[in-house]
Amino acid sequence: MILGFALSFIAMIAGGLFGRHLAISQVGRTGETGSAGPNRAHSLPKFHGYMLAWHIGFAALGLLALHGFRRDLLSTPWLIAGLALTTLLAALHSRRIIKPELRARDYVERYVRISLLLCSAVAVLTTFGIVLSLIFESARFFEKVSFLEFLTGLQWSPQTAIRADQAGQSGAFGAVPIFAGTFMIMAVAMLIATPIGLMIAIYLSEYATAKVRGIVKPFIEILAGVPTVVYGFFALLTVGPAIRGLAESMGFAVPTQSAIAAGSVMGVMIIPFISSLSDDVINAVPQNLRDGAYALGATKSETMTQVIFPAALPGIMGAILLGVSRAIGETMIVVMAAGRAANLTGNPFEAVTTVTVQVVSLLTGDQEFDSAKTLAAFALGLVLFVITLILNVIALLIVRRYRERYE
Amino acid sequence: MSDATPPETTSIHQSADAHKLLRKRRRRERGFRMMGMSAIVMAMCALTWLLISIVGTGYTAxxxxxxxxxxxxxxxxxxxxxxxxxxxxxxxxxxxxxxxxxxxxxxxxxxxxxxxxxxxxxxxxxxxxxxxxxxxxxxxxxxxxxxxxxxxxxxxxxxxxxxxxxxxxxxxxxxxxxxxxxxxxxxxxxxxxxxxxWAFFTATDSRDPELAGIAGAVAGSFMALLVAFVVAVPIGIGAAVYLEEFAPENLFTDIVEININNLAAVPSIIFGLLGLAVFLNFFGMPRSAPLVGGLVLALMTLPTIIIAARAALRAVSPSIVDGALSLGASKTQAVFHHKVPLAAPGILTGTIIGMAQALGETAPLLMIGMVAFVTEIPTSITEPASALPVQIFLWADSAERAWAERTSAAIIALLVVLLSMNALAIFLRSKLERRW
Incomplete structure (x- = not known):
């Protein structure tokens, strides 16, 4: 595959040079050998070169795609042969078409546009790839486990499914404990992130001097830039034991891996997210609303809570929803600090598991791709994708509508 | 009515009740302000606690x-x-x-x-x-x-x-x-x-903490990042240029725009599942290889790069393109010879930030099997390799004190690289940015 790309690239350069050479031989370097009349070229020779290179490039892309999708039809030697053949054909063809009156620049123009379109299509293809692969694998999972059982079952023990030869030992795939665990950790995280993030945004946008903002903002950005695996290790090494120690000193027994440890660290991770989004939203509230409130004698806090906050509420809701979506999809913190056993509990001091933790633990280690255990990860992934997608779409719609209102 | 008001009574704003109310309102104001400040202090404390706990355990390594x-x-x-x-x-x-x-x-x-x-x-x-x-x-x-x-x-x-x-x-x-x-x-x-x-920087992973180093993981991360860069930057810039300059207003453009915004918020682990299902199982690419890791990271950072590049392109004054067009340049020439170079600092900054994100990402790499125990420095992008964040994850699993120390040291190394990447981005932005 890499070889194919490299060869296509070389072929494109060679083709380009050849095309340019052909054009120069007909009309000279500046394309004006005949100065006027029939020999005056429409385009500079380099455009003839570009055109030929692009012809080869498109053909090569087709061959590479075929090679990628149907290796049985086009194996590597044939790919190389095909590339050589197309290069040769393009060169021969160009001997026929390269003439002074060829509108090579217009062709190149069109090809550039098509190539850029293909680039932006990658984003769409990615989404298609995600949706198709999740649905396809989940469908195979739901052939083995009923959809209803998956969504409403209270037992989750996929590990037993490995021993498929033992009758009646096919494992339990009721995902309710997982959803409950995800929800609980998300709730803990949002309980921490929302008030702190919001208050930071309010303070920075309404109270802080430029100097304070200059100090605090980079700090918050650092908080946003810390990789999640680092937060996970922090939760595991420091926060978990600290919470356990605190609870023990008060006479409770709390495991190191608990919903509260993972959730609170996740909350810290989401603070910058909430604060920067709400900051934008609060700043988008028109100044005349503030001025009106001040003119009536309101204090800053009264203006904030009674005028700006209600006006900014939809945008803030959007920010919180995006935060929730991030909390649900966060992986490393919970993998390291939340535990793996699926407990159905309402106590945040116990270890719970989440959708992302289960996806990781089902897919790391040895895999047989057809077992229900492996496929279950894709079903969980599908649920995760759908929920975060809905949250994101709602949040983006709210934020966009809100922005339009004040623009 | 004003006639009826006796001259000796003070205005209602001066009454005892009014003063009491005013004091209460001022107290509330101070309280609100304190809440804001304490929120900032709490966030900063959390960051400081994190850094102290990691540097404190890690520096001895x-x-x-x-x-x-x-x-x-x-x-x-x-x-x-x-x-x-x-x-x-x-x-x-x-x-x-x-x-x-x-x-x-x-x-x-x-x-x-x-x-x-x-x-x-x-x-x-x-x-x-x-x-x-x-x-x-x-x-x-x-x-x-x-x-x-x-x-x-x-x-x-x-x-x-x-x-x-x-x-x-x-x-x-x-x-x-x-x-x-x-x-x-x-x-x-x-x-x-x-x-x-020195061994910590030159050695690869090992079963013995005293011999374990991050060289293999760093090499794996570097290769994956290189692949991500080579794939994501041209495609990202291409998509941004298309959407900003060429895209007609039609359904396809709308779909692409909505898509990019959504992809930016899709959980990273989903990209890992995509990599597993498409790159490994469908295309049959090698497991645990930086090639696949890089491709997954590329798809993940693509939205970041596109969004940053679009903002940078939008910031370039339209008069530049108009000038080029009026001198006979084609649309493509005007955009690629004039607009893109002027937007380059912004695009570069966005790219560096996207790459920093990709460097710290762990979850998708776990999905495509970059969790292998690799004791040799990988020499090509198709060989099994680990990555620095994954190495941190693997070491964090070991309970021994010596491993906690190594893990923290690896985190320090990762954070130093990330911070310098972000600092470079900020520096470039301030150095090269041009305003019209």
């Missing part, structure tokens, strides 16, 4: 205790037949050589158990590998005596760094009283001393 030993390369042990055959030499009993060296240092210890304990003060595989390499390279060394520095075992290292409590009773401690006595003797004589831990 940057030095390590080494033991100077006089190794007698006894021919009767290493090469009893005198053949100097490389294959035989590789299999020779280097363990015995190290053991003999230590027994010679403490000749009065004859008890078998005590000798075993003594051997445990030095890193067994570290010392034997070192001697094996030297002898294998220059067999003529056999018969000579070498003075070498070998790593001590992780327990001794932890003891000397003060993490093993000497006061705890012997059976609850990893080192016996006798071992501690030997170590103290060696320290007093200068045979055990601290050195900067």
């Amino acid at each position: 940057f030095y390590q205790h080494q033991m100077t030993i006089d190794v007698v390369l006894d021919e009767t042990v290493l090469d009893p037949n005198g053949t100097r055959d490389p294959d035989e030499l590789r299999k020779a009993n280097f363990r015995r050589i190290i053991q003999n060296t230590l027994y010679a240092r403490f000749p009065d210890i004859t008890d078998r158990r005590a000798r075993q304990d003594l051997f445990k003060t030095v890193s067994a595989s570290g010392a034997t590998d070192l001697v094996r390499q030297m002898v294998y390279k220059t067999p003529s060394l056999i018969g000579q005596t070498l003075t070498l520095e070998v790593p001590t075992s992780d327990d001794v290292d932890q003891l000397l760094k003060g993490y093993i409590d000497r006061e705890v009773s012997e059976d609850r401690r990893k080192l016996s009283d006798q071992q501690i006595k030997w170590v103290d003797e060696l320290v007093a004589s200068g045979e055990v001393h601290a050195r900067f831990n």
